[in-house]
Amino acid sequence: MLALFAVQAASAIANARTHRAEQRARADLEALIETSPVGVVLFDAKNGLPVSFNREARRIVETLRPRAIRPSSSSKCCPAGASTGARCP
Numbered sequence: 001m002l003a004l005f006a007v008q009a010a011s012a013i014a015n016a017r018t019h020r021a022e023q024r025a026r027a028d029l030e031a032l033i034e035t036s037p038v039g040v041v042l043f044d045a046k047n048g049l050p051v052s053f054n055r056e057a058r059r060i061v062e063t064l065r066p067r068a069i070r071p072s073s074s075s076k077c078c079p080a081g082a083s084t085g086a087r088c089p
Helices: 002-034 055-064
Strands: 041-043 050-053
Touching (some): 050 055
16 A cells, blocks of 8 residues: 555656646747747647737737737737737737
8 A cells, every 4th residue: 555655656746847847848938939039920720820929020010010000009919719818919
């Protein structure tokens, strides 16, 4: 019985370490993309809608939009159905 508990505890610890490493890698990748000097847009593979824009992509999109249709900083600009928390230009 004690051996079974030890195996379960070791498995839980390994899973926690893997999860922590994955979170760290994801945060590093997001920081790299956000600070990239080139425009990066991530699209949802299922529906083709943009999910996230980095800073440079937002700047490019704002530069290309005619002034009359540029949204205010407080308005939503993501297409309907974009995931919650998406960063849009």
